[in-house]
Amino acid sequence: xxxxxxxxxxxxxxxxxxxxxxxxxxxxxxxxxxxxxxxxxxxxxxxxxxxxxxxxxxxxxxxxxxxxxxxxxxxxxxxxxxxxxxxxxxxxxxxxxxxxxxxxxxxxxxxxxxxxxxxxxxxxxxxxxxxxxxxxxxxxxxxxxxxxxxxxxxxxxxxxxxxxxxxxxxxxxxxxxxxxxxxxxxxxxxxxxxxxxxxxxxxxxxxxxxxxxxxxxxxxxxxxxxxxxxxxxxxxxxxxxxxxxxxxxxxxxxxxxxxxxxxxxxxxxxxxxxxxxxxxxxxxxxxxxxxxxxxxxxxxxxxxxxxxxxxxxxxxxxxxxxxxxxxxxxxxxxxxx
Amino acid sequence: xxxxxxxxxxxxxxxxxxxxxxxxxxxxxxxxxxxxxxxxxxxxxxxxxxxxxxxxxxxxxxxxxxxxxxxxxxxxxxxxxxxxxxxxxxxxxxxxxxxxxxxxxxxxxxxxxxxxxxxxxxxxxxxxxxxxxxxxxxxxxxxxxxxxxxxxxxxxxxxxxxxxxxxxxxxxxxxxxxxxxxxxxxxxxxxxxxxxxxxxxxxxxxxxxxxxxxxxxxxxxxxxxxxxxxxxxxxxxxxxxxxxxxxxxxxxxxxxxxxxxxxxxxxxxxxxxxxxxxxxxxxxxxxxxxxxxxxxxxxxxxxxxxxxxxxxxxxxxxxxxxxxxxxxxxxxxxxxx
DNA sequence: ATAAGCAGTCGAAGGTGGAGAGTGCCAGAT
DNA sequence: ATCTGGCACTCTCCACCTTCGACTGCTTAT
Numbered sequence: 001x002x003x004x005x006x007x008x009x010x011x012x013x014x015x016x017x018x019x020x021x022x023x024x025x026x027x028x029x030x031x032x033x034x035x036x037x038x039x040x041x042x043x044x045x046x047x048x049x050x051x052x053x054x055x056x057x058x059x060x061x062x063x064x065x066x067x068x069x070x071x072x073x074x075x076x077x078x079x080x081x082x083x084x085x086x087x088x089x090x091x092x093x094x095x096x097x098x099x100x101x102x103x104x105x106x107x108x109x110x111x112x113x114x115x116x117x118x119x120x121x122x123x124x125x126x127x128x129x130x131x132x133x134x135x136x137x138x139x140x141x142x143x144x145x146x147x148x149x150x151x152x153x154x155x156x157x158x159x160x161x162x163x164x165x166x167x168x169x170x171x172x173x174x175x176x177x178x179x180x181x182x183x184x185x186x187x188x189x190x191x192x193x194x195x196x197x198x199x200x201x202x203x204x205x206x207x208x209x210x211x212x213x214x215x216x217x218x219x220x221x222x223x224x225x226x227x228x229x230x231x232x233x234x235x236x237x238x239x240x241x242x243x244x245x246x247x248x249x250x251x252x253x254x255x256x257x258x259x260x261x262x263x264x265x266x267x268x269x270x271x272x273x274x275x276x277x278x279x280x281x282x283x284x285x286x287x288x289x290x291x292x293x294x295x296x297x298x299x300x301x302x303x304x305x306x307x308x309x310x311x312x313x314x315x316x317x318x319x320x321x322x323x324x325x326x327x328x329x330x331x332x333x334x335x336x337x
Numbered sequence: 338x339x340x341x342x343x344x345x346x347x348x349x350x351x352x353x354x355x356x357x358x359x360x361x362x363x364x365x366x367x368x369x370x371x372x373x374x375x376x377x378x379x380x381x382x383x384x385x386x387x388x389x390x391x392x393x394x395x396x397x398x399x400x401x402x403x404x405x406x407x408x409x410x411x412x413x414x415x416x417x418x419x420x421x422x423x424x425x426x427x428x429x430x431x432x433x434x435x436x437x438x439x440x441x442x443x444x445x446x447x448x449x450x451x452x453x454x455x456x457x458x459x460x461x462x463x464x465x466x467x468x469x470x471x472x473x474x475x476x477x478x479x480x481x482x483x484x485x486x487x488x489x490x491x492x493x494x495x496x497x498x499x500x501x502x503x504x505x506x507x508x509x510x511x512x513x514x515x516x517x518x519x520x521x522x523x524x525x526x527x528x529x530x531x532x533x534x535x536x537x538x539x540x541x542x543x544x545x546x547x548x549x550x551x552x553x554x555x556x557x558x559x560x561x562x563x564x565x566x567x568x569x570x571x572x573x574x575x576x577x578x579x580x581x582x583x584x585x586x587x588x589x590x591x592x593x594x595x596x597x598x599x600x601x602x603x604x605x606x607x608x609x610x611x612x613x614x615x616x617x618x619x620x621x622x623x624x625x626x627x628x629x630x631x632x633x634x635x636x637x638x639x640x641x642x643x644x645x646x647x648x649x650x651x652x653x654x655x656x657x658x659x660x661x662x663x664x665x666x667x668x669x670x671x672x673x674x
Numbered sequence: 675a676t677a678a679g680c681a682g683t684c685g686a687a688g689g690t691g692g693a694g695a696g697t698g699c700c701a702g703a704t
Numbered sequence: 705a706t707c708t709g710g711c712a713c714t715c716t717c718c719a720c721c722t723t724c725g726a727c728t729g730c731t732t733a734t
């Protein structure tokens with residue numbers, strides 16, 4: 001649909017605009033290395049590209065700016081992530097060699113890494129808990145009526161939830177309930193544990209233990225929903241790409257609503273490495289932004305996703321490689337543990 | 338040192354400037370309700386105030402702007418927080434009536450509340466763990482060499498730390514170590530637990546249990562340092578108070594370095610409700626910002642602190658009352674649990 | 675001590691006029 | 705049939721100027 005020369009010209013315009021943030025004129029394009037025709041010819045093609053919706057003019061007699069469709073073509077023809085620069089590769093390598101220990105700390109650091117690689121905001125969504133098995137359950141009495149349920153998952157993640165009981169309950173009873181609970185759910189996944197038939201299980205229990213157990217199982221059922229951990233880093237870097245405080249404020253508002261961010265990332269989770277440009281994000285406030293997202297795989301299962309959020313005129317090639325590489329290494333590192 | 342009229346004029350200038358962000362001229366001040374002298378008289382006093390360092394002129398023939406010293410005077414003469422507006426009081430009341438359960442969730446929500454009350458960025462630093470007693474310790478084998486230590490504190494907080502062992506260790510051995518560890522530290526504070534004499538305690542232990550126990554105790558010692566939880570909300574609101582993206586970016590960079598934020602708040606912790614204006618924050622990047630901070634008290638002990646970060650031309654009265662009220666209610670709510 | 679008047683200063687706003695960067699189109703070259 | 709050079713035209717940007725208005729500071733009168 002786009003002949004070779006037009007494609008080259010479009011590519012040149014996008015590249016140039018990403019670099020300078022200024023409308024690109026036919027002269028610049030003609031003098032660029034890849035194009036060997038005169039500016040007049042470029043002008044004709046650019047007019048055609050505008051008619052087809054790839055470019056736009058801020059006003060007559062200004063250069064052209066890529067439209068979302070233009071960026072989309074540009075990204076598609078990149079055909080996947082390139083290689084990272086040497087400095088960046090080195091940075092990723094040392095990061096993952098040095099990192100160890102706490103998963104949360106590591107995910108948070110990963111978001112910092114990603115933002116430092118790309119200079120855009122980085123979002124890391126922690127592994128889903130559904131697939132992890134329960135390693136241990138514990139009930140701790142904090143006060144006569146409040147019990148804290150602590151779950152340790154095989155991923156190393158911890159879930160806690162405080163349970164308010166209807167009546168004062170002795171610590172011994174709580175402990176008994178904990179033992180029973182452990183025997184029921186340890187080794188299962190959170191998903192399967194939450195399908196347990198509460199009523200049937202409670203039949204054999206004493207009158208004191210039963211209510212505690214019932215409450216705990218109820219929590220278990222509700223607990224694993226919407227408890228995604230999100231780590232956001234590098235907002236200060238990204239902000240520098242924009243020039244209106246107003247825009248910045250709106251973008252920050254989106255980032256503060258973590259639910260929105262998570263759903264943005266999860267929408268594209270099954271598509272693998274992918275890019276959403278401007279309104280493709282489905283969010284009007286992000287019209288000037290693009291998102292590059294990739295899932296990461298732990299032990300063969302898609303566990304979570306990472307991404308960067310930057311201006312539509314982002315350095316897509318760098319962002320794509322950075323996200324791809326980091327997602328890959330992150331998955332591998334988490335698999336080892 | 339400042340006669341009554343000059344004080345009134347200074348007050349009027351600060352109030353007006355906070356409202357409009359425009360330099361304030363003598364005419365405006367003279368026509369304000371509190372001042373009953375002509376603009377010429379105001380001019381004379383304003384010149385004096387400038388000479389004394391309370392006001393500054395962006396350029397000749399512009400109105401005056403408060404200096405840090407001017408804001409300082411203004412804040413000092415406010416003499417403590419006023420009352421919150423009815424809408425705001427209502428908002429605080431419903432928030433604390435409805436809130437319950439998870440402390441982390443609650444602190445995070447509190448930062449949202451505070452930012453929504455003030456329209457500035459809100460920072461909430463979670464309770465220090467030093468004073469909380471250990472309710473339970475658990476060691477969970479994640480893999481033959483990795484053990485996860487989970488501490489439940491009386492505050493409802495959880496600390497976790499993964500421990501890498503030198504040798505593969507059976508789950509039974511880990512469990513034995515956990516039992517022994519529990520008997521040693523449950524009921525103690527983290528602070529006292531970390532002063533335990535490791536070597537003496539290990540004498541009576543078997544060769545298999547000892548290394549696990551030693552590793553766990555070592556973690557315990559290091560664990561409670563620098564593990565403040567920080568919750569930041571409302572950055573998007575605050576951003577709208579500034580007009581240079583550059584400034585915004587620098588402020589966000591500070592907020593991303595949580596250590597810096599924590600130290601800002603903790604510097605003023607023992608001073609009670611207090612305000613740092615511009616460079617008083619000790620941070621050059623926050624020259625255009627002010628911070629209002631208050632500690633909150635749980636069970637008679639200063640536990641943590643909350644604060645808001647806004648422009649130097651912030652609505653100090655509203656910010657002071659909001660911070661004071663929320664700190665108070667937060668402390669009370671946490672004490673009940 | 676306060677007020678009134680007045681000259682002076684400076685920025686903001688608006689208008690003007692190139693300069694420069696672009697465009698579209700046409701006619702001629704390849 | 706395509707490309708190119710040339711040309712007229714358009715529109716922004718910038719520098720410059722002027723006017724306007726909001727101040728101030730000073731001097732003088734009360």
